[in-house]
Every structure is written in structure tokens, then in C-alpha cells.
Amino acid sequence: MRTLIKGARVLDPGNVDGYKSILINGQTIEAVLDPADVMPENGTDFKVIDATGLVLVPGLMDIHVHLREPGHEYKETIATGAAAAARGGFTAVCAMPNTRPVNDNSQVTAFILGKAKAAKGARVYPVGAVTKGSAGTQLSEIQDMQQAGIKAVSDDGRPVENAQIMRRALEYCRGLSIPVFVHAEDLSLVNGGAMNEGPPATFQGIPGIPNAAEAVMVARDILLSRLTGAHVHFCHISCEESIDLIRKAKHQGIRVTCETAPHYFTLTDADVKGYDACFKMNPPLRSEKDRQAVIQGLADGTIDVIASDHAPHSKEEKDLEFDRAAFGIVGLETSLPLSLKLVQNNHLTLENLILKMAKNPAKILGINNDITPGNPADLSLIDLKEKGVIDPSRFVSKSRNTPFAGMTVQGRAAATMVDGNFVFGLWA
Ligand SMILES: NC(=O)N[C@@H](CC(=O)O)C(=O)O
Ligand SMILES: [Zn+2]
């Protein structure tokens, strides 16, 4: 089966920008054609898709997602998460290992990949745990998991508290050429906090979490990356101090990359009101100064990636006193429209946004997702114009814990193609 997608603006930063037609043969990109080129003959085995008005980009990748299976299927399953990802415009996601059991061995990795294959949504790249059970004491079977298909390791949800264990993990992962995704948090400084330390926390009587709880661990792991030469990728960066440290480390040539999430450039701790736990996540929403630092870090290239940290939780786990409710918000179906606001507000060019949502994530995972003949046909089609309101009742995800309900947005995923098949949109 061959498919021709015509009429779209094809934008693959550093590779293509223009009105092109993409010819797909089976699972693979066969050719990138100019509108003037002679098109293949129309026939029974040939489908033409008219994508006029849309932007076609390399498959968006969300490298920080919690799919909750195995163990917490009431929050999300691999199937519902992969469908939510496809609906959000993502052709691939990284699934964090804080499931039950934790993905700390190749059996769990194989289970996740099997479920993902059957789901027929976005691709799922499992992330293995750094330590057994993410308990922080013994390294997990990282090489075994790599052979089974993990693309990175992380104890996300928890920090690797012991610096010596972290050093050993980094040395090991450098040898295997896989990045370590760091959840940077000093638990002694968090000290039971539930939102950002600052006036809004004080006024509401909610215990605060200082920026330093994140930044001291960022500083430690920059030093450990420098010591070991390993690739450290910092997850969900939320504050100015961390960004300043990472900027400096990059200037020194240390092998670090980082991501932020849409909530950190969209909201602040001033939005945390009425003890609504849909505004509770880890790290917490920070001050306006930090939000501006995040935007600046995205604009100057310090922040490489936008990832959602999609963290589904049930209503019961959120409808509690603020300090007892679960940390985390869903993000797969709001990430692209929220990120497009950066373009609409002239903070980022569209090209730069595609770098942060498609190209840089792929680079970090060691995947080539250029729109070029021979590569898998993993493509995202974006409608930049359509206006809408975020409506959680229409989410494909099993969970609804979002602070963005009712927000007006412009632009959305129009269609998502994985391996030459539409997994979301008009032609799915
Ligand atoms: N971000 C969150 O608030 N929660 C995440 C864990 C994590 O990303 O650290 C979760 O698994 O629920
Ligand atoms: Zn985390």
C-alpha cells in the first residue's frame, strides 16, 4: 500500500521547509517530492491524502510520560496512554518505570513493549529503572533491559539519593551509551512540602518546597556528569537556579540536556487556589520569575525539550486535602496546544518548537526521525489555526487531572501517523 500526503507545509528543521508531497510505501517514507514532480500513478493500491492547510512535521515525541501499567491500570493503561498520545499528536512516548512492579528487569520491559504493540497508538519506548525497585540501593539490570528495548534509565518519581550509586549508574550507562533521566529532588529540603515555597504557600498555610530542593541535585548531577562523562538528562526543570546551572554546564561542554513541561511556562504558584489539587505536581508550579526563566531557557537553547510529564491519577487520589493529594497532572492531550502559545507569543519560532518536541527528543534517545527516504513514516500533522477550549471530558486518557480545563487554545494535532498508518485523525 502506498500513500501520498500532499498539500501540507513540510517542516523538518535543518532538513526541509516547504510545500512538499510525502510518498509513503508500507511503513517507510519512499520519497519527498516537489509539487511539480510527476506523481505515481493512481491505482487500487494507492491512496492520496489532501493535507492542504496543515503543517507536517517529524513525529512529535514526548519523552516523559507515566502510563501506569502494570499495576495502576485504573489511572491509565498502555493502550489508553498510547491513544491519548496519538490524539495529542505524538508518534512516540517514553514510559517511566514507576509502575507496579517497577520496570527494573527485562521481563517488565518486554511486557510493556508487547502491550504497546497491540495498542496500535503511539510508539512506546520503555525507560528502565536505575536501581532495583527504584529503591536507590542496588543498580538494576540495565544492560538486560537495554537488550529488551529500553532507551534510557530513570528512577523518576524519586531521586537517586546516594551520590555513589549515581556515580556507578552513570559510569555504567556511559559504557552502554544510554542517557540517565534525572528526577532532581533533595528530599530533605522538600521536607513534606506540597507547593512552591513563597507567599501563595504562606497565605494558604500549605508547606512549601524551595527552588533549592531541585537545584542542589541539578548541581550534584552536573558534577557527576563531568566526573563520569555520562549523558545526564534533567527531567521537569521548573526554576531559575537549575536553568542557570545547566546553561553554565553546557558552556563548559558537560554532557547535559534538560526538559521542561508546559505547566512550568504557562502557570505559576499564584494560580494555586482553593486547595485544588489539579494544580499540584512535582516539582511544583513556581514563581513568575521562574516562569520567565523557563521561557528564556527555551528561547536560548538551554532547555532542549518540552515533555508533558503526563501523570494520570484518579479523582479519589486528587479530591483530598491539598497536602495529602497525589502529585501530578495529565498532559498528553494539552501539551501541543499549550506549547503553540509560545509561538503565538513570539517566544519561539515554530521551527524551534519542532526542535523541542520532535528533533531534540529523538536525538537524546539516539533515534533519527528526519523526514527522509528510508526512515519509518512517523509523522505528525498540525492544524495551527483551529481555536478551541480545553475540555477534559473529551480526553482519551483515563484520567482528568488537569489544571487547564476551560483554557482557550489555538492549534491542535490534526492527524498522527506511526509506521505508515494513521493512529489518530481524519484518515485513521
Ligand atoms: N510529576 C509528578 O508530580 N508525578 C509523577 C512522578 C514524577 O514525575 O516525579 C507521577 O508518577 O505521578
Ligand atoms: Zn519526576
Ligand SMILES: [Zn+2]
Ligand atoms: Zn514523571
